[in-house]
Amino acid sequence: MPKHRKQKKIKIYRITSYKKDKRSELNSDKFELEQQEIENNQDKHSKQDNPNKQEQSEPIIETSSHNLDIWDEISLKEIQAGEHTSLFTEQSNYQNINLLQVSDVRLYLDKQLQFSSVDEQIYHEALVHPIMSKVIDPKRILILGGGDGLALREVLKYKTVLHVDLVDLDGSMIDMARNVPELVSLNKSAFFDNRVNTHVCDAKEFLNSPSSLYDVIIIDFPDPATELLSTLYTSELFARIATFLTEDGAFVCQSNSPADAPLVYWSIGNTIEHAGLTVKSYHTIVPSFGTDWGFHLATNSAYVLNEIEQLYVVPTPRTLPSLLFPLFQFKEEHLEQRNLALLNSESNLILHQCYKQEMKF
Template identity: 55%
Template sequence: MSNNNNQDSFRGDIYDLIELQQLLAGPHKIIFKGASPYQNVLLIETMNIRLYQNNELKWNSMDERIFHEALVHPSMLLSERHDRILIIGDESGLALREVLKYPSVNHVNLVALSPEILLAAKNTPEIIELNEGSFSDKRVQISDTNIDDVLMTEKQKFDVIIAILPEEESLFFTQEFFLQLSNQLTDSGLMVCTSSSPKDASLEYWSISKTLESVPLYNLNYHVHVPWFGDCGFHLAGKKPLRWSEEKKIDVPNRSLPNNLMPWFIFSEQVMSFKNKAIVIVNSLDSLSLRKLSSSSEASTTPAEQEADVDPEELKELHHLLSNPHRILYEGIEGDHVLVLETTDVRLYLDKQLQFSSLDEEFYHEALVHPALSISQKRDSILIVGGGDGLAIREVLKYPDVKHIDLVDLDPLMLDMASNISAVVSLNKSALHDKRVFIHQQDIQVFQRNQKDQYDVIIVDLPDPGDEVLSRLYTVEFFKELLNLLTEDGILVCQSHSPEYAPLVYWSIGLTLMETGMHVQSYHINVPSFGDWGFHLAAKKPLAVDDIKLTIPNTTTLPEDLSTLFVFSPMLQSVLMEAQINSLSDLKLHEIYRQEFSQ
């Protein structure tokens, strides 16, 4: 853990910081705040409102401003005039809220694509509060006809068109539809539309860009990371050339926009490599190329997943939320099924980096603990390194044959919070007060040197290797010391960051474990607040992971067959060859970490 007394300290990626700043600007309750010699600790509680359409999450109040501010403000800043605005989609009025911040706006025409969501937004006070009563503004006209009728009958043109288009409807991304929108723009007008994810669906993203260019419209592409949804893509388009420069600043009130938006317009080499492939892929009513691209991308999924109306991971998350305390604010069953949920979210930040969200921490902690304990032949004695919040201990205590748990955590503030702050004690189910748990508030390296007893399972739940001090806890030498504390049949598991967002960090930790002589198996799971998250199992003997079954019934997020967690796509595995060994003589993991997050 980093030795840090700076109240303004920050470790991790910039998105954690943006998210935290936004949460602190909205309604929240600080449950606990303090600083130890090692880190700053912040525990906050917020109310999270989530809207689902046919079981698919459309937005949540925690990060919707990141999305809607990114959607609206670049187009409004580039546009010469704001007199007349057309908004397509946005039935919840959240983009409309951002548009109305501009006093020069005189008329907004909002055309709903989902009448059911519009009805929900008009009848849910919590959504009205979120959109700041935007529907009631006298400048706003909500059309009672569909988008085709509006485009055919509208006589006056618009200065800005904002289109939130359903990604699964390729008909909205055709030459013909974009031409209709172009005809509704003034000569100096500008359009922005949502798109596929440049990171997850690169070919579709650049194909939409090429389709806009074929109208023809000048095109400017950008993307933004939205914590719960990942990399979100947008396209700016107009009848005149478009250019973004560092000098451009957003000067209206907002909660999430950085001072310099230029990084939004920069794409990784991997994403850019798809751009040339999309030159001839233009989506039209005749070809519907996007539908074909989407079908080809589904080839790697199972038939059941292809037939499902919603992502299985998203459905699992919704079921998890509904099985925990929540309040249904609205439910409409006519037409599209619209569900508006309110949940309480307790979030822990260390040095402004998110450590857990109570909404989905079980996804992480069940994946951290249960594969290792399900494989282990014996579970008498367990060592947990880090994990001072007690959430991993909660999972270990589900096994009745566990006799002894040593928890080693350096930070007394964390241990005090996990033992005495009711919001955390409720989450960890008083785990630190169990008579089988022995707490050691000390440096793990000191503990290693003095400990003689061995363990059946060692769980390493340390912070990410964001600085040199933490990087030393992911070295060959450190893991060898832990190996000495492992029984001959014992298993070690180590949290290892994201194979998707920090693949070189992830695979380098695995390679470093292998360098100790241990046998290593790697696995991962989707944690909604963090995305794809990875772990490594290590043992003195070969590990068989082809047929791992959960040995306890009371888990809520894991599949019964754990072997599915050990499967990686070729894209995620492609970085393995670039992995590097981290050792005290060649300490580099923290540099790799910073390099990946700077990108």
């Protein structure tokens, strides 16, 4: 589930002017990122030359304040200081989890808003339905991330689905999604469906195990805020994921905002293409994010994505239009940033540097 949120409608205050000159700075940002990568490599060599130098172990999910959206943190403090109901609070092995209810139900992970029940269906429908409606008779589905069960809810609306594997690193997320009544109501008791199999493990660990092929793979990883999280968006991992697809299968990956984080967004798409896949990019407006949010569809067989702009058989009710053409259209200023896209690989992890650069206030 993505971490960076921009709020405007649901009493979460944002300052948007900090991005005013960002677009004109992307070329210089790219240079700075490359310079930073050189410095990082020099640091690594320095550590190798001085093996006695003490190293600090990196947690699975780093939560230091420089990786946080400060406005999400402010909004959470305001909510907690006022009238609200705490539905679930836990510091798991990987993250701080806060599920609370005000006028809506909201989930915060490490003080970052993950969803609001006001409009979470817009995000999850956009993540799930374009790919599920295009792949013919999807039977076997893999969801990487998505421990709240909301993407799973959308997948289970398709009667063709016979088997779903959901992989999430944090078992506390799945426990919450199975046991907190308000969230169970929101995800429509998705984890109690007999078609669902949950796996509490690292996605890369799961992908290193033998498995049957999948018609659809849905990637709902956290944003690449740290070097470790950046490893979830490498060309090598995308190539590995592609080997789990059936001949006519496809995967979709949440990819941050093409408006607020264009370098991150287009670099993810570029990295998927470098893994040898055909990619189609799209986005949708999510009001509670205060911006649009982007996704990339990918397949081993280009014909699978032909005429993807037309939805076929999609369960109702839904928030998406029957014609998806507008979702695949981008403003010229956003398309121009595609030329700056970088390649994120195991030997050159750069995406977290892009993320930090674009999240600057």
